[in-house]
Amino acid sequence: MGRAEERRARQKSARRAGKGGKKAGKKTGIRRFFTWKMVLGYFLSMGLLLIGAFIVLYFWVDVPNANALATAEANVYKYSDGSIMAKTGKINxxxxxxxxxxxxxxxxxxxxxxxxxxxxxxxxxxxxxxxxxxxxxxxxxxxxxxxxxxxxxxxxxxxxxxxxxxxxxxxxxxxxxxxxxxxxxxxxxxxxxxxxxxxxxxxxxxxxxxxxxxxxxxxxxxxxxxxxxxxxxxxxxxxxxxxxxxxxxxxxxxxxxxxxxxxxxxxxxxxGLKFPVPGDPRPTPGVDGQAGYFVELAKQELAKSGVSEDELAAGGWTITLNIDKKKQQELEKAVRTQLTDKLKPKARTVDKHAQVGAVSVNPKNGAIVAMYGGAGATKHWTNNATRADYQPASTFKPLILASALENESTTEDGTPIRANTVYDGDSKRPVKGQDGGEVGFAPPNEDNRDYGRITVQTAMNNSVNSVFAQMAVDVGLSKVKKTATDLGMNAKAGGFDVAPAMSLGVMGASPKDMAGVYATLDNHGKKVTPTILKSAEKGDRTVELPDTTGDEVISRTAADSVTSVMTGVVDQGTGSAVKQKGQAVAGKTGTSDDNKSAWFTGYTPDLVTSVGMFGEGQGGKQVTLTGTAGGGRVNGGGFPAQIWAAYMGSALDGEGTAKFDLDTDMGAAVPPPPSSSSAASSSASESADPTTSAPPTDESPTASSSAPTTPPTTPPSSGGESSTDTTTPPTTPPTSPSVDTRGFHGGSTGTSKKHG
Missing domain, CATH: 1.10.3810.10 (Biosynthetic peptidoglycan transglycosylase-like)
Structure with missing residues (x-):
């Protein structure tokens, strides 16, 4: 055997010996724990543990309630055109x-x-x-x-x-x-x-x-x-x-x-799409200015429709109001230019007391299209447009006539009360009851002025207190109150007592109330309830809002007749400041006792607006407006009428219906019916109003009683309405023993007909 073969034999023998040694030896160190089988087992065990833990976690963890931030939302208030007016809430x-x-x-x-x-x-x-x-x-x-x-x-x-x-x-x-x-x-x-x-x-x-x-x-x-x-x-x-x-x-x-x-x-x-560059950031609209008044009134109306305070506070509501942005701007401008720019509160204490409230309503659907509540909700929280603590004064007089016509009432001697019915217009004339006796009420006219015998039309034009005090008793005070509340007055308002003083409008009322009442007259006697809400939605929920127009509460003839008579107030009476060229307007002025409030409420066929001016002293005390803006007495034909005219001229802007569509045969808008009395048929002069007089600046009603002036010794004639009041009333009434005395309540002597 050569050396080479010997070497190969030794190497082969050594390899055999090595293999045998491994089999016979034991594993040492980390190799004892990590074989590929063991590693696989570890991973499988860990996986099973994780799956088990996840299963436990799955059954242990429930879906929680939503967190506060996720459910917090703003309430968004919009104008009638959909543009945003205000947002409330911390989360937008x-x-x-x-x-x-x-x-x-x-x-x-x-x-x-x-x-x-x-x-x-x-x-x-x-x-x-x-x-x-x-x-x-x-x-x-x-x-x-x-x-x-x-x-x-x-x-x-x-x-x-x-x-x-x-x-x-x-x-x-x-x-x-x-x-x-x-x-x-x-x-x-x-x-x-x-x-x-x-x-x-x-x-x-x-x-x-x-x-x-x-x-x-x-x-x-x-x-x-x-x-x-x-x-x-x-x-x-x-x-x-x-x-x-x-x-x-x-x-x-x-x-x-x-x-x-x-x-x-x-x-x-x-x-084809281009990058849509967004607009610049803008502040979130708040509730300062008039918006605060709008939001508060909307909340009140939502509460009546079943939306609780808690539901509203939760947010997420989209609330669209009836407020017309353009008309709102015009109303605010009218208040500013006609009054507030003229006030100097630092120089005149009385100017600090002047407050204005106004409401403008669409008579066809009750929508409040504009509202002025005051200097701003953050400055004067009380909304002057909805406050009902001031007297509406003589703006109540048309409601007395409405009740007379609706109830087909008559004077003491049985004469139907109409626009051409004649009453005694002397100041402080004692009011007579149904038995002919005095009822302990003798209100003065403005400036204690005597008008003598005048028609209802002229009495409305000149706001003669003595005539409407007697008319209210002739109709029946309970009936007058019922008609007023049917039309929209608040039956529970302070001062709304069934008493002769009711005729002077001594109860409480707001511009919103009066706008609703006059809107019902404008709507031919069908009830109109002013509302600021147009819609309210949250998610898929839509609030069902009440109807804003209802059934007939007084006949169309009665409502239209009152409208017709009130056109005379504008054409020839205390409301002449609101005349609109080519536009029919009906309305009424009002000034309360001690000049604490002044009003003008009027309407066209398409828009009703009530403007009230209030004297508010420290702590909300009612004070006089006399001297405001450096003038004298503030009456309804002054600042309120001027604000009304400035606003309505811009709000209508030549649009809308120019004339009223009236179903009536009486009043300033149509010729009066021929009188059946012999006096009326005898001459044209006897069918006219027995007295003519220039319209006063306004009325100043009071609930106090005074001794009557000496009544005429000869009964006046009954005549038709007068469309002109241009001369001073005679100091001595003319005598004509042969004329009819229907409708005259003079407490007369001599040949006068006794009323029973």
Missing amino acids: RESVPLSKIPKEVQHTFVAAENKDFYSDPGVSFTGTARGMINTLLGRGKQGGSTITQQYVKNYYLSQEQTVSRKLKELVISLKVDQQESKDDILAGYINTSYYGRNAYGIQAAARAYYNKDVEKLTVAQGAYLAAVLQAPSQYDYSVAGPNGKRLVEQRWNYVLDNMVEKHWLDAGERA
Whole structure:
């Protein structure tokens, strides 16, 4: 055997010996614990433990209630045209149902965040694992969550970055995906996400970035809002730097490209889209100024419709008001130019006391289209438009006539009360009861003026207290109150007692009340209830609002006759300041006792407006308005009428119906019916109003009783209405023993006919 063969033999023998030694030897060190079988066993055991732990966690973790931030929403108040008036609440959010979000806009969010949203199980295990690892390593917020997970984080959990929160998010997301539809989840995600500009939810974002409601968003605008969610502060295009603008545009393109990939957007349409630069940020509208009065009145009306304070406080309501933005601006301008610009409160103490309230109503549907409540809700919280603590004064007189006509009332001697019925217009004339006896009431006229025998028409034109005090008793005080409350007066108002003083309007009433009453007259006797609410919605819930127009409360003939008579107040009486060229106007002035309030309430066929001016001292005490703006007595034909005329001239702007459509045969708007009396048929002069007089500046009613003046010794004649009042009334009434005395209540002697 050669050396080579010997060497190979030794090597072969050594290899054999080595193999035998390994089999016979024992494993040492870490090799004793980690064979490939053992490692596999470890992994399987760990997996089973994790699965078991997850199963326990799944059954242990329930879907919680929504967190406070997710459910907090603002209430949004809008003008009648849909533009935003005010928002209330700490969180600027207005949740909307998915049905209001255009389908292509819905898809922008899915394309941006989770292309497989409609088919995934609600979670991304790899994304969640990556997020937990990054959280443990302190790398902060990382992407990868599904839309469902982001919705769960926003709606049920919090924004904290912890492993336990991520585990809860995973479990709850799986459950939510099983319990809720994909549409509900998508709606929840879109409505709870923060978009920057203090906007939570897509509706607030649409307003904040594009000043429009979500229904009107384009696909390009939707893609921007979906893109901005990734980094709201950095991606706000209006304030972003060059890098931020570049990144948000890239994100916007990414969203649209994904939509094309998923066949949610046509490639040709995609190519034509341009980046929709959002508008500049704007402050959220508050409730200062007149808006505060609007919001408070809307809350009161919502409460009557079944929306509780707690429900309203929870937020999320979209409340559209009847307020017309243009008319509102014109009303505020009229108050400013006709009164407040003339006030000098630092120089004149009385100017500090002047308050104005006004309400303008559409008589066809009761909509309050404009309202002035005062200097602003944050400056003067009491709403002068709805306060009912001041007397409406002589604006109540038309209601007495309305009651007389509705009840077919007569004078003491049985003469029907009409526009051409003659009464004694002397100041402080004692009011007679049905038995002919005095009732202990003898109100003075303004400036204690005697008018002698005058028609109801002239008495309305000149607001003669003595005539309407007697008429109220002739009709019956209870009947007068019933008619007034049927028309819209508050039966429980302070001072509304069944007493002769009622005729002077000594009860409490607000401009809103009086606007409603006159709107019912304007609406031919069918009840009109002024309302500021147009609609109220929250999600899919719509509040059912009460009808604002109702059944006939007085006959059309009675209502139209009163309207006709009140046109004389404007054409020839105390309301002449409100004349509108080519426009028929009916209305009435009013001035309360001691000049504490002054009014003008009037209307055209299309619009009713009541303006009240009130003297309010320290602590709400009622004080006189005399001396306001450096003048003398404030009457309804002054500042209130001037405000009314300035507003109505602009609000109507030559539009609307010029003439009233009246079903009547009496009053200033139509010739009076021929009298059946022998005096009326004997001559034209006897069918006219026995007295003519220049209209006074206004009336100054009082509830005090005074001794009567000496009545005429000869009964006056009954005549038709007078359409002119241009001369001073005679100091001695003419005598004519042969004339008819119907309707005259003079307590006369001599040949006068006794009334019983």
